[in-house]
Amino acid sequence: MVLKAMKENNSENDYSVPIGVSARHVHLTQEHVEVLFGKGYELTKKKELMGGQYASNELVTIVGYKLRAMENVRILGPVRKMSQVEISKTDAIKLGIKAPIKESGDIKGSAPISIVGPKGAVYLEEGCIVAKRHIHMAPTDAKAAGVVNGQVVSVKADNERGTTFNHVTIRVDASYTLEMHIDTDEANAAGIATGDTAIIIK
Amino acid sequence: MVLKAMKENNSENDYSVPIGVSARHVHLTQEHVEVLFGKGYELTKKKELMGGQYASNELVTIVGYKLRAMENVRILGPVRKMSQVEISKTDAIKLGIKAPIKESGDIKGSAPISIVGPKGAVYLEEGCIVAKRHIHMAPTDAKAAGVVNGQVVSVKADNERGTTFNHVTIRVDASYTLEMHIDTDEANAAGIATGDTAIIIK
Numbered sequence: 001m002v003l004k005a006m007k008e009n010n011s012e013n014d015y016s017v018p019i020g021v022s023a024r025h026v027h028l029t030q031e032h033v034e035v036l037f038g039k040g041y042e043l044t045k046k047k048e049l050m051g052g053q054y055a056s057n058e059l060v061t062i063v064g065y066k067l068r069a070m071e072n073v074r075i076l077g078p079v080r081k082m083s084q085v086e087i088s089k090t091d092a093i094k095l096g097i098k099a100p101i102k103e104s105g106d107i108k109g110s111a112p113i114s115i116v117g118p119k120g121a122v123y124l125e126e127g128c129i130v131a132k133r134h135i136h137m138a139p140t141d142a143k144a145a146g147v148v149n150g151q152v153v154s155v156k157a158d159n160e161r162g163t164t165f166n167h168v169t170i171r172v173d174a175s176y177t178l179e180m181h182i183d184t185d186e187a188n189a190a191g192i193a194t195g196d197t198a199i200i201i202k
Numbered sequence: 203m204v205l206k207a208m209k210e211n212n213s214e215n216d217y218s219v220p221i222g223v224s225a226r227h228v229h230l231t232q233e234h235v236e237v238l239f240g241k242g243y244e245l246t247k248k249k250e251l252m253g254g255q256y257a258s259n260e261l262v263t264i265v266g267y268k269l270r271a272m273e274n275v276r277i278l279g280p281v282r283k284m285s286q287v288e289i290s291k292t293d294a295i296k297l298g299i300k301a302p303i304k305e306s307g308d309i310k311g312s313a314p315i316s317i318v319g320p321k322g323a324v325y326l327e328e329g330c331i332v333a334k335r336h337i338h339m340a341p342t343d344a345k346a347a348g349v350v351n352g353q354v355v356s357v358k359a360d361n362e363r364g365t366t367f368n369h370v371t372i373r374v375d376a377s378y379t380l381e382m383h384i385d386t387d388e389a390n391a392a393g394i395a396t397g398d399t400a401i402i403i404k
Contacts (some may be wrong), residue, residue, distance in 0.1 A: 061269040065320040069263050069271030114323040118267040121316040121323035 015145040015200040017135055017155065020050060020179045021187040023074070024087045026060055026115060027104075030079045036060060036117025043077040050177040051136060053077065062087075063114040064128070066096035085113050085128040088185040092130060102129040103169065131183055134169040135200070136176035145200055148172065155180060157198040163190035164201070217347040217402040219337055219357065222252060222381045223389040225276070226289045228262055228317060229306075232281045238262060238319025245279040252379040253338060255279065264289075265316040266330075268298035287315050287330040290387040294332060304331040305371065333385055336371045337402070338378035347402055350374070357382060359400040365392035366403070 034041055043056040056075045062085055063069045070091060084107055092099040092111075099111040106129075113128035114121060135155070137145065147153060149172035156164045168180070180198060187193065236243055245258040258277045264287055265271045272293060286309055294301040294313075301313040308331075315330035316323060337357070339347065349355060351374035357367045370382070382400060389395065 059269060061265050061271050063263050063265070063271065063318040063323070067261060067263040067273050067318065067320065069265065069273055069318075071269050071271055112321075114318045116265040116269065116271075116316045116318065116323065116325075118269065119314075120325040121265070121318065123318075123322040 015147075016197045017137075017145075017178060017180045017200060019157070019187075019192055019194065019196050019198055020181050021192065021194045022086065022131060022181055022183050024070070024085075024091050024184070025055075025074050025076045026062070026086075027076055027080045027082070027084045028115075029081065029083050032083045032115070032122050033058075033075075033079060035120040035122050036115065038119045041119075043075060043079065045077065049076065050179050051175060058117075061116045062095070062128075063116065064095035064097035065112055068095045070095060082107065083115070083122070083124055083127055085115065085124070086131045086183075087128060088183045089130050090185050092128075097128065099128045099130050101132050103132045103134065104129070131181065132169065133165060133167075133180065133182045133186060134171050135178075135180045136171055136173070137178045138174055138176055139172055141178045142170065142172045147200065147202070154201045155198045156201050157190050157192055157196065159191050159196070161189075161191040163192075165190075165198075217349075218399045219339075219347075219380060219382045219402060221359070221389075221394055221396065221398050221400055222383050223394065223396045224288065224333060224383055224385050226272070226287075226293050226386070227257075227276050227278045228264070228288075229278055229282045229284070229286045230317075231283065231285050234285045234317070234324050235260075235277075235281060237322040237324050238317065240321045243321075245277060245281065247279065251278070252381050253377060260319075263318045264297070264330075265318065266297035266299035267314055270297045272297060284309065285317070285324070285326055285329055287317065287326070288333045288385075289330060290385045291332050292387050294330075299330065301330045301332050303334050305334045305336065306331070333383065334371065335367060335369075335382065335384045335388060336373050337380075337382045338373055338375070339380045340376055340378055341374055343380045344372065344374045349402065349404070356403045357400045358403050359392050359394055359398065361393050361398070363391075363393040365394075367392075367400070 047055040059072045111128040249257040261274045313330040
């Protein structure tokens, strides 16, 4: 069926995808929320994001193993099964740490990081990554674009700078809203802001 | 006997005391050293200080409840029974926290603070103080100066600025080296550097 969908969309060369730029942020387990903000504390919503996520009102300070700190990093809700810190390569350089480029959720072998809240602190032995760019889409989008979950594509942003991002992973899930996620370094390097669009080229 | 010593020294109005200026620093329990630096870790000596204390090579980053961080704060060894952070009022303002003026060791009701090391983080529910100025002395010094443990005196620093510090507590212990301890704010306000002297006036 997927192959059939791919064939049907074979002539579709210009599938446009809106881009969302992710600033540095933290995902937390409920347990860690309570360590950082107090027993029974729950994250509060500041702004809805794509795919059921939200920017919370709560902030933390992150500290790397060279003891350099980055203050007021936003937490994204809802809580997850694993705590994770996503930073840009520029942030990693400022913190003096080696954060590998990884898909969200794949924190094995990633950098250690401390997360400090107003009521406590936690140390993650691993959990700090630079997020690998990817495209979220629902199965209907995947069908329309002629791609499948896990497929690696290139994405062309045609603006003043003009950049093609290669090695972009497609991630398909019924809960996903169509959006390509890049970080602030990628956005700045390519002259892209949230809401700009790019074209999937295969 | 103490009263006799005091009487004998009654005519002694000019008892000179060397001053030691304390920069912000942290005291840690061995347990906390191991949380911050790894299991079995021991502090290493960088520089001997008065009274058997030393500046360690190890540094930490401290973070207050407003999430503001201060990087590379020196640990003083040896380890103690209680962890404690001593900062200046200027530091407290920078961190956005209310640290009370307290004698070292008297941390009840003091400010919460997070301490982050390269291998972990600890949160002290209380433990951050602005150190109350005091004079350390051995019993022989106390006798010579005509003062007793716990006595509160004034100390006059006669230099370009010219300052008299009131409410200075005398702390007498056989292990103490004669020195008045003030923090960087007090030193800067009074134009004093470590090694300068001041006079006890009663």
